[in-house]
Amino acid sequence: MNKLYLWGIIIIAVMLGATYLSVGGSKGGLNDDIVNMLAITGAVALVIITVFVVIKYVRQMQVDSASGELADENWDGIGEYKNSVPTGWAVMFLLTMVWGMWYFTIGYPVNSYSQIGEYNEDTLAHNAKFEAQYKDITGDRLIEMGESVFLAECKVCHGINADGIDGKAANLNKRISVASVKHVLEKGSNNKLLGMEMPMPDRNGLLNSNTGALITDAEIEIVSAYVANGMSGEGADVFAGACSMCHGADGKGMEFVAPNIASFSPALVSTILAHGKKGVIGVMPKFERLNDKQKEAVGAYITSISK
Amino acid sequence: MFHWLEKHPFFFAVGVFLVISFAGLVEILPSFAQASRPVIGTAPYSTLELAGRHVYIKNSCNACHSQLVRPFKSETDRYGHYSLSGEYAYDRPFLWGSKRTGPDLMRVGNYRTTDWHENHMKDPASVVPGSIMPAYRWMFTKNADIDTAFAEQLTVAQYFSVPYNQSVPMKDGSTAVVKMGSSVVEANAIALEEAKVIATDMKDQDVKDAVDRGEIPEIVALIAYLNSLK
Numbered sequence: 108m109n110k111l112y113l114w115g116i117i118i119i120a121v122m123l124g125a126t127y128l129s130v131g132g133s134k135g136g137l138n139d140d141i142v143n144m145l146a147i148t149g150a151v152a153l154v155i156i157t158v159f160v161v162i163k164y165v166r167q168m169q170v171d172s173a174s175g176e177l178a179d180e181n182w183d184g185i186g187e188y189k190n191s192v193p194t195g196w197a198v199m200f201l202l203t204m205v206w207g208m209w210y211f212t213i214g215y216p217v218n219s220y221s222q223i224g225e226y227n228e229d230t231l232a233h234n235a236k237f238e239a240q241y242k243d244i245t246g247d248r249l250i251e252m253g254e255s256v257f258l259a260e261c262k263v264c265h266g267i268n269a270d271g272i273d274g275k276a277a278n279l280n281k282r283i284s285v286a287s288v289k290h291v292l293e294k295g296s297n298n299k300l301l302g303m304e305m306p307m308p309d310r311n312g313l314l315n316s317n318t319g320a321l322i323t324d325a326e327i328e329i330v331s332a333y334v335a336n337g338m339s340g341e342g343a344d345v346f347a348g349a350c351s352m353c354h355g356a357d358g359k360g361m362e363f364v365a366p367n368i369a370s371f372s373p374a375l376v377s378t379i380l381a382h383g384k385k386g387v388i389g390v391m392p393k394f395e396r397l398n399d400k401q402k403e404a405v406g407a408y409i410t411s412i413s414k
Numbered sequence: 415m416f417h418w419l420e421k422h423p424f425f426f427a428v429g430v431f432l433v434i435s436f437a438g439l440v441e442i443l444p445s446f447a448q449a450s451r452p453v454i455g456t457a458p459y460s461t462l463e464l465a466g467r468h469v470y471i472k473n474s475c476n477a478c479h480s481q482l483v484r485p486f487k488s489e490t491d492r493y494g495h496y497s498l499s500g501e502y503a504y505d506r507p508f509l510w511g512s513k514r515t516g517p518d519l520m521r522v523g524n525y526r527t528t529d530w531h532e533n534h535m536k537d538p539a540s541v542v543p544g545s546i547m548p549a550y551r552w553m554f555t556k557n558a559d560i561d562t563a564f565a566e567q568l569t570v571a572q573y574f575s576v577p578y579n580q581s582v583p584m585k586d587g588s589t590a591v592v593k594m595g596s597s598v599v600e601a602n603a604i605a606l607e608e609a610k611v612i613a614t615d616m617k618d619q620d621v622k623d624a625v626d627r628g629e630i631p632e633i634v635a636l637i638a639y640l641n642s643l644k
Contacts, residue, residue: 180420226485226496233487259492263541264530272541275533389529389615396494 111165115158122154241400253408256401260394269412276388279409281337282370288331290387300378301366317348338369371413373406380405452503455585458576458592459504459642461601462608465563466639469632473550480511481520494521504576516547523644528615531637554621558635564601567594609634
């Protein structure tokens with residue numbers, strides 16, 4: 108046997124022995140895990156192939172001698188043979204060209220990676236999952252979802268307890284504040300977005316049928332407190348005379364005529380979230396990036412806390 | 415030819431350089447030019463907004479707040495559409511920032527309002543419990559530098575062709591015109607008109623009085639700038 112082969116076998120034995128010593132003793136061992144076994148098999152194959160390929164070329168260097176036709180070029184006495192390209196190289200070169208054409212015309216344009224593409228896929232997958240998971244969500248779970256959305260998006264203005272942080276935003280623990288009712292009575296209100304064709308008139312169009320005259324300052328004062336107090340206390344007669352025609356005797360509103368001013372409804376909250384609002388306190392921006400389910404959930408949450 | 419090139423390494427290097435440069439130009443330049451154009455809906459900053467931008471830079475807001483929404487679902491849920499390079503077309507310099515101690519402000523104009531900013535700049539913890547952002551009370555008394563903002567407008571209009579006094583397309587298909595004064599006096603008058611609109615929505619009486627007197631406190635300019643971030 109050639110000395111070279113002997114060395115090869117010794118190197119293989121040493122390397123495999125070292126691998127076994129370092130891996131075999133570790134936690135999990137060699138037999139527990141299929142991945143470990145695959146890795147070890149791969150390592151064995153790699154070591155054996157490497158050593159024998161190296162031996163082949165070392166032997167070739169030992170016995171081969173250079174021959175062939177020299178090219179014209181000569182760099183400081185170092186020449187170059189005019190050998191034909193090895194078949195393997197030529198095939199690989201042609202295949203690379205074919206692949207390049209495919210990649211340039213089809214592979215890249217059709218299939219290229221882009222960050223935005225990944226984002227779009229993520230978003231589609233997320234939306235589909237959200238849709239499937241929360242399609243039939245109702246009741247307490249809807250309110251829970253609403254609370255979490257509220258805490259993420261709404262609390263910076265309305266406060267963690269939805270109390271409006273000292274008048275910085277609407278207090279959502281009650282349907283409407285005295286100031287808001289007064290503001291609406293003075294200025295009127297356009298409820299088109301809620302599906303009501305007729306706007307609510309300002310005070311110059313509000314007739315109190317009890318007295319047969321336009322609503323007065325004193326009556327505005329009383330009825331504002333009455334409405335803000337959740338339809339209780341003084342002022343029921345003014346409400347009955349001036350407001351109940353459209354808002355109903357209990358203030359629950361009428362479809363296509365006037366909104367519910369006794370309590371919140373998910374539809375009202377969804378509309379406000381979709382379009383924003385300008386009220387007595389200031390401007391509320393719209394929250395277009397919430398999806399319909401989230402808007403409905405916020406509506407359910409606010410309806411539940413305002414009761 | 416290749417034998418000749420192999421014998422002349424200098425010209426070989428020149429040839430390689432030319433081929434790679436050409437490929438680079440063809441690949442990179444068109445998409446770069448396209449991406450750096452202002453997107454539809456991006457308008458130049460008005461005088462007051464630009465003054466507010468200077469306040470923003472002067473107080474190093476960009477040290478804690480980024481202006482770059484990355485294309486991740488979690489970010490777009492929170493801040494809105496991811497940023498496009500053309501949206502920074504009129505930002506000199508852009509204020510991407512490198513760190514978010516506070517939230518991103520790229521589109522803060524979409525979900526915060528004038529009076530929220532007023533409350534927040536005066537006392538951040540009053541609207542965001544536990545906020546570590548400092549209060550910026552001096553902005554309510556110091557006046558904004560409109561002259562410098564106007565100088566910047568003049569410069570960018572002249573040297574970078576920023577379209578002031580021209581119609582720019584908006585997202586809803588309409589067009590908008592951002593006015594630039596023809597003199598410092600006119601620029602100040604235009605800024606004051608904008609400031610009055612902002613001050614109407616504010617509650618601080620001192621600020622309202624200052625605007626009535628014809629002064630423009632820094633906070634008004636800053637809020638105008640923040641509201642313009644959409």
